[in-house]
Amino acid sequence: xxxxxxxxxxxxxxxGHGRITIALVGRPNSGKSSLYNRVTGGNARVGNYPGxxxxxxxxxxxxxxxxxxxxxxLPGLYSVEATVASDTDEGVAKSFIERLRxxxxxxxxxxxRFLVVQVIDPTRLALGLRLTRELAKSKLPLLIALTHKxxxxxxxxxxxxxxxxxxxxxxxxxxxxxxxxxxxALLAAIDDHxxxxxxxxxxxxxxxxxxxxxxxxRDVSSTAATRRRRLFTEHLDSVLLHPLVxxxxxxxxxxxxxxxxxxxxxxxxxFFDELVxxxxxxxxxxxxxxxxxxxxxxxxxxxxxxVLAFMPQIVILTVALELLEASGYLARGAxxxxxxxxxxxxxxxxxxPLLMGHACAVPAISATRVVRDPRERLTTILVLPLMACSARxxxxxxxxxxxxxxxxxxxxxxxxxxxxxAGIFAALVASFVLRRSATKGKSLPLVLEMPAYRVPQASVIxxxxxxxxxxxxxxxxxxxxxASAALWILLSIPxxxxxxxxxxxxxxxxxAATVGQALEPVTRPAGFDWRVNVGxxxxxxxxxxxxxxMGVVFxxxxxxxxxAPLAEKLREAKKPDGTPVYGMRTGLALLAFFVxxxxxxxxxxxxxxxxxxxxxxxxxxxxxxxxxxxxAVLVYQIGGLLGVP
Amino acid sequence: xxxxxxxxxxxxxSLASAAIGARVRITSARLDGDIAGWLAAxxxxxxEEVTVLRRAAFGGPLHVRTxxxxxxxxxxxxxxxxxxxxxxxxxx
Numbered sequence: 001x002x003x004x005x006x007x008x009x010x011x012x013x014x015x016g017h018g019r020i021t022i023a024l025v026g027r028p029n030s031g032k033s034s035l036y037n038r039v040t041g042g043n044a045r046v047g048n049y050p051g052x053x054x055x056x057x058x059x060x061x062x063x064x065x066x067x068x069x070x071x072x073x074l075p076g077l078y079s080v081e082a083t084v085a086s087d088t089d090e091g092v093a094k095s096f097i098e099r100l101r102x103x104x105x106x107x108x109x110x111x112x113r114f115l116v117v118q119v120i121d122p123t124r125l126a127l128g129l130r131l132t133r134e135l136a137k138s139k140l141p142l143l144i145a146l147t148h149k150x151x152x153x154x155x156x157x158x159x160x161x162x163x164x165x166x167x168x169x170x171x172x173x174x175x176x177x178x179x180x181x182x183x184x185a186l187l188a189a190i191d192d193h194x195x196x197x198x199x200x201x202x203x204x205x206x207x208x209x210x211x212x213x214x215x216x217x218r219d220v221s222s223t224a225a226t227r228r229r230r231l232f233t234e235h236l237d238s239v240l241l242h243p244l245v246x247x248x249x250x251x252x253x254x255x256x257x258x259x260x261x262x263x264x265x266x267x268x269x270x271f272f273d274e275l276v277x278x279x280x281x282x283x284x285x286x287x288x289x290x291x292x293x294x295x296x297x298x299x300x301x302x303x304x305x306x307v308l309a310f311m312p313q314i315v316i317l318t319v320a321l322e323l324l325e326a327s328g329y330l331a332r333g334a335x336x337x338x339x340x341x342x343x344x345x346x347x348x349x350x351x352x353p354l355l356m357g358h359a360c361a362v363p364a365i366s367a368t369r370v371v372r373d374p375r376e377r378l379t380t381i382l383v384l385p386l387m388a389c390s391a392r393x394x395x396x397x398x399x400x401x402x403x404x405x406x407x408x409x410x411x412x413x414x415x416x417x418x419x420x421x422a423g424i425f426a427a428l429v430a431s432f433v434l435r436r437s438a439t440k441g442k443s444l445p446l447v448l449e450m451p452a453y454r455v456p457q458a459s460v461i462x463x464x465x466x467x468x469x470x471x472x473x474x475x476x477x478x479x480x481x482x483a484s485a486a487l488w489i490l491l492s493i494p495x496x497x498x499x500x501x502x503x504x505x506x507x508x509x510x511x512a513a514t515v516g517q518a519l520e521p522v523t524r525p526a527g528f529d530w531r532v533n534v535g536x537x538x539x540x541x542x543x544x545x546x547x548x549x550m551g552v553v554f555x556x557x558x559x560x561x562x563x564a565p566l567a568e569k570l571r572e573a574k575k576p577d578g579t580p581v582y583g584m585r586t587g588l589a590l591l592a593f594f595v596x597x598x599x600x601x602x603x604x605x606x607x608x609x610x611x612x613x614x615x616x617x618x619x620x621x622x623x624x625x626x627x628x629x630x631x632a633v634l635v636y637q638i639g640g641l642l643g644v645p
Numbered sequence: 646x647x648x649x650x651x652x653x654x655x656x657x658x659s660l661a662s663a664a665i666g667a668r669v670r671i672t673s674a675r676l677d678g679d680i681a682g683w684l685a686a687x688x689x690x691x692x693e694e695v696t697v698l699r700r701a702a703f704g705g706p707l708h709v710r711t712x713x714x715x716x717x718x719x720x721x722x723x724x725x726x727x728x729x730x731x732x733x734x735x736x737x
Contacts, residue, residue: 078683078686078687079682079683079686079687081682081686082679082682082683082685082686083679083682083683084683123714124713124714124715125714126712126713126714127688127711127713127714127715130686130688131686134686209713210712210713213713233716237698237699237708241699241701241708243699243702247702331718334718335701335705335706335708335718336701336705338701338705338706338718338720339701339702339703339704339705339706342705342720347720348706348718444680444723445719445720445721445722445723446706446718446719446720446723447684447687447689447717447718447719447720447723448706448717448718449687449688449715449716449717450708450716450717450718451716452716
């Protein structure tokens with residue numbers, strides 16, 4: 001059994017006859033992805049937030065009859081009739097269903113070769129039945145899976161599945177994705193449907209969803225416990241969405257999430273560092289000292305070390321976000337911050353991607369597919385690279401250590417927090433400007449379903465975390481390793497014709513140093529000399545490589561593991577007249593540049609993937625570098641006027 | 646995407662002006678067809694009864710519950726385009 005993200009092209013259309021495709025469709029939060037996980041033991045992203053399933057996930061399963069089928073977990077969908085943009089979650093789900101039907105017709109196969117399983121949350125049955133009516137109208141082969149059987153029971157309600165099946169003209173099965181019996185029950189129903197399709201099951205589209213829901217859902221118990229369960233979400237909302245307490249709790253919760261990310265990630269990152277050092281020692285013994293050994297150790301292995309250093313943060317932030325999402329809180333967060341984001345031309349729907357951007361812009365850019373409005377979605381993608389992602393942290397730490405060592409730890413902590421807010425502020429200002437220029441136009445105001453609060457499933461969250469780690473390795477890890485290897489070439493291979501003093505470090509004749517020196521007239525107004533320029537060239541592909549590059553430039557071994565000796569070298573660097581090369585204002589200018597510039601090829605690649613061309617990635621590189629440069633110059637020059645050293 | 650007629654201004658019969666706790670029925674949506682169609686599919690359609698649960702601070706979205714059991718955050722600008730009348734007491 002395997003599962004892998006795919007484009008919205010049904011597998012059956014690729015693999016020809018004999019294959020059965022089962023498409024799980026349903027409204028966001030209907031429990032579709034949990035059911036998919038239960039049936040496949042697989043990989044779908046599960047969330048209690050509208051549109052959280054980003055890619056269409058597929059897995060092969062064996063049906064009880066022995067037939068093999070592909071089961072696909074589609075993104076949340078409200079309607080197959082309403083007009084939706086094709087690059088949003090709903091658009092992806094809709095076009096998947098259309099292609100599924102077209103491929104069955106084109107191959108001349110009968111309709112039983114695919115089956116639409118609509119997953120409905122029976123606690124909100126009338127809403128789900130609106131989609132059922134549309135699916136029935138389209139004459140799609142249909143089976144209804146009601147989930148949250150356990151919640152229904154806890155609320156003291158019962159659903160008449162036989163009555164519902166009779167009214168709809170399609171089979172109905174009631175399951176709980178939290179219980180193992182959901183899998184055999186659903187697969188048996190699918191098998192029966194596929195077998196009986198020829199002679200039975202004509203979906204009836206002529207029913208009133210609200211009336212039918214009232215007729216089949218009955219209250220069977222009214223104890224204190226069931227009443228409490230029914231009012232659980234309402235009671236929790238009265239606190240979490242309280243006009244005064246709500247926003248306070250929201251900020252506290254977000255602060256807690258980020259504190260957890262850094263407190264928990266730190267020791268794990270330390271452990272990975274040890275591993276890399278261990279591997280390096282082994283390599284030294286194996287390959288000795290030479291150009292190739294240096295390439296493997298300083299180029300490839302160093303890149304791999306950088307990737308590993310990120311992993312704990314990515315995993316922990318994923319767990320935190322999944323917990324917030326699966327519990328239903330993220331939609332509340334969107335409700336609370338919508339007004340603020342509206343001022344800037346965005347809406348509460350952009351809140352999830354913007355929050356994720358603080359871990360890594362790459363998954364956050366994919367997550368913008370929950371934003372239904374195309375202009376708002378594009379704006380969110382364009383400003384995401386400004387969020388203070390975890391890759392900026394090593395550089396911030398180095399600059400703070402090097403240029404602000406004379407200040408108290410509290411002062412440096414304040415600057416650190418200030419840098420986070422500077423990123424958020426820059427993103428908000430950029431979005432404000434973009435919505436009045438490049439992405440101008442009216443947008444759809446927020447309409448967001450507020451799901452009932454649910455207890456997250458630990459096994460599902462764990463699977464999400466491992467999925468995020470694998471995605472990061474695949475999408476971002478490879479880019480970082482390649483960038484690191486390319487950087488090694490730039491820093492280690494001498495520029496043809498370049499000369500250097502006999503006692504100067506080899507790097508002074510490298511390609512990167514030659515380019516860095518050529519750029520000095522442009523970067524001097526920001527206080528950057530050729531060595532800083534080399535660092536910036538080195539961090540073009542991945543900003544966290546700045547520290548390692550500066551380490552090479554200043555001849556400090558393993559600066560990325562311990563930046564203190566490098567920070568000291570930076571402080572000690574003197575001009576011929578004895579004054580320090582780098583003052584505090586160089587540090588401030590450098591920080592300003594790092595807050596703003598999109599030094600991340602993985603982000604650029606992700607933007608290209610999501611916008612379908614090079615126009616917007618080029619725009620992002622252009623505007624963030626221009627902004628970074630201008631602000632760095634302003635900071636350096638104004639700092640000079642104010643007498644900052 | 647929202648049409649150009651008198652945006653935002655709350656009038657006596659829009660959802661945006663309904664009091665917290667009020668139970669109202671949607672009578673029409675002053676929106677372009679695509680958006681109105683999607684909104685109906687989501688669960689905010691003509692004839693649906695809606696209870697206003699709360700409003701977010703500073704003119705933020707409304708939190709509403711529909712008689713079908715759905716709960717939604719609806720931006721004030723959009724709520725201002727949904728015409729409502731008080732719901733009769735005999736339903737529910």
